[in-house]
Amino acid sequence: MTVLHDSNAFKANAATALHDASLQEALAIAREHSIPTRARAIERLPEFERLRNSGRDLKNHVIAHLDQYLLQFEQSVVARGGHVHWCPDAGSARARVLEICRSVDARTVTKGKSMIGEEIGINAFLEANGIEPIETDLGEYIIQLRRETPSHIIGPALHVTQAQVEETFRKSHDGLDPARNLDDPAALMAEARAHLREGFLKADVGITGANFLIADEGASVIVTNEGNGDLTQTLPRIHIVLASIEKVVPDMHDAMTLLRLLPRSGTGQELAVYVTFSAGPRRAADLDGPGEYHVILLDNGRSAYLGTEFEEMLRCIRCGACLDHCPVYHSVGGHAYGWVYSGPIGSLLNPALNGIENAKPLPHASTLCGRCESVCPMRIPIPKMLRHWREREFAGAIAPMPERRLIRLWAFFARRPWLYRLAARLAARGLHLLARGQGRLKSAPFAAGWTRHRDLPAPQGRTFQEQWRARS
Template sequence: MPPPLEKERIKQMQVTSSSFKENTRDALSNPTLQNSLKRLHTGFVSSRSRAAARMPEFELLRDQARDIKDHVLAHLDVYLEKFELQCQAHGGHVHWCRDENHAKDVVLDICQKANAKTVTKGKSMIGEEIAINDHLEANGIEPIETDLGEYIIQLRNEPPSHIIAPAIHVSKEQVADVFRLTHSDLDPARNLDEPDNILAEARAMLRNRYMEADVGITGANFLVAETGSSIIVTNEGNGDLTQTLPRVHIVLASIEKIVPTLLDATALLRVLARSATGQEMSSYTTFSTGPKRDTDVDGPSEYHVILLDNGRSDLLDSEFKEMLRCIRCGACLNHCPVYGAIGGHAYGWVYPGPMGSVLSPGLIGLQNTKHLPQASTLCGKCEEVCPVRIPLPLLLRNWRFLIYDRGLTDRKLTFGLSIWAYLAKRPMLYHLVVRWLIRVLALGARKKGRYKYLPGLKAWTQTRDFPAPQGKTFMQQWR
């Protein structure tokens, strides 16, 4: 029997980053999640390294990707206006949205004007950021996620746990369970043991939804200023069916998605898939420009692009500006030892892993997210694999400085550190205290040589014993 779904319910988009520590504890003791996370290394990580090795120019391509994004950010106002002009010239509509609520209302308005009953959706992180599904649902419009991973988590009523593999935390058995629960008019005795069966069922279920949808919403990997086009990169083909079949196509994009030309987009596409899944190129890369032309035989009659700011223009003028280079490949998540141990949900908001720990405080404030920049060993792996060379460890440290400056540091930690600092600045006293302390600890452990519990070190002793010190201090022996 499936585990009761109710228990696992996490309301979409609710920020739970402030309970990061509790979230982490739950994640570490969740065997299904731990099992899924093990596959990260054999999957994405090794594929990326193979793809990078096969492309001798890969490091040059990364430098170039960084430079393109820097150039765009330095000329962002001009490029956005150019994009708008080109998009309109092809019959598209551009909607500038200052924040989440504004964007939600604009999307709802477009859907209502189209008399939409159902809306199909391709995968979009901006869609998650503005929680568009909840808003549509609350207004009587049914959103249907079409990316298989997104479809699964929509049925499970969960947020994504990875920016390119949203259902990475879900096991095959859990998918089968939620399919049985939701597709209740199908034969309950049907076989869903093999991934093939699950795939066939998802394909069949979503077919009709594509055909009947009134509006299709997709994200955008890039927006091209030169032509006014939006680009989506997918493997399933769901994004293309979503944006081709309904009468209205809405693109959810944020302002930093702009690139100057088709050639710039092409240069970035060479590093995107290789960094993300380790593919040479994703199955489907689609450039969309305006609604269908008069002579076209298919395609949407309306084409809308949402340009969302939601705090990004503030980041442009901050020490976190480089974060706006991010192309959302997910490489930093895949390679992060912390993400690998706790998965995406523990981070408590839309963007997990190193990129999320830098971006989320910038978008939703440090108060809610102050644990995230601390959730890193600063091992540097994320920066090593970032296709646009974002100095993620440095940016995480910048947040840590701000956390301290704003007095958001954990009090116990500050207190502990201040005692240590007091002693460390007084060597004679330090040696005296340490000598005394190890003697007491050695005596206290008696013959066992370890502690199962130590007051003030609960976080340590909960998962492992604390070894009792033996012999003399280092300084005593060294002398």
């Protein structure tokens, strides 16, 4: 599959995705697994709903005092001998990472999973500058070999079937014995590990993301299941953390609140296999750890949404539950969204970070069914905010003119009851007659979108209001 970077092509991307048999197979497997797995995890924690309130309130507090906690975080990191780099945009973040890598003449960089890494396009940038990035998360490793982008926030290779993983390894791993059995996940994992070991040992710099930044400790936290993150950040000489500004929380207690919500919502686990706290470089008495600890603090447009109708999206902890429960995501997968983030949260974030003019269809690619909001651990009112994007498109004349005219015309009628009743009577009669007693229409004027895949049930003939008046 080609890498798509065009959110405005959502419709065409979706059509391609709907006809991609292996993608559909992968999506069905994911859907059938993720929904019941989360449900069972939530069932086992009676206070989950209250915990969601705590998480929401905590993040609201942080967002209201973001400057304060970020400055505190910086102070704490510096006090531990680490460095914080404030980066307003992707370009400055990339430049700082390269600078740090060059300071030790780095040739190889290992990477843990990081959506910020995707957001700033760090891999392509490092490669272009002669530094080899090696993804160490299994999913990320698979898609790196396939030259693809993640299709899910926490399951980057969700779109790849097991058979395709085997095929990819056989193609990419030189010296792999053709007779070797790779037909189960454990064997594939072992094969990837064997290959990655060398990368871990030769890397000069390790780059990870951060699930949380703890302000008073000056620590970053990663939540993983494979242990690759630990090797990535402890073995090389330098550890670089890529984090966006809204990841900060006041203290360890708050991090624990979010740590109870994140794995349950994301993978249905009570706790991830590894929760790793990193605070500063290796101290004299430490047995291991990096010589330098750098945190790239990325804004990339986020702060512009503070105090706006979109502020609540900054509560997101990137668990992926909204993707897992979205019927649109279930149908088309992540790549159709055309940029780093996908699913309901992607339809909020991509317009925010990339410009609404570059993501026009995304806020509309939802039935507003609300299932995302019902599972979001941070209680982000996603449908409400999708509607806010639609409002900005409508008000800013970004929405297509014919559509705007049609809505305004319809509203003209809906605001005038007598005119509306008349129009409804005509429409009811017209469509009824067109159906010629069949009860439904195979096609109808202005209804091509509807009748492409379904019949249009015909009106019974006279409107309710008309009949009601006749009765009374």
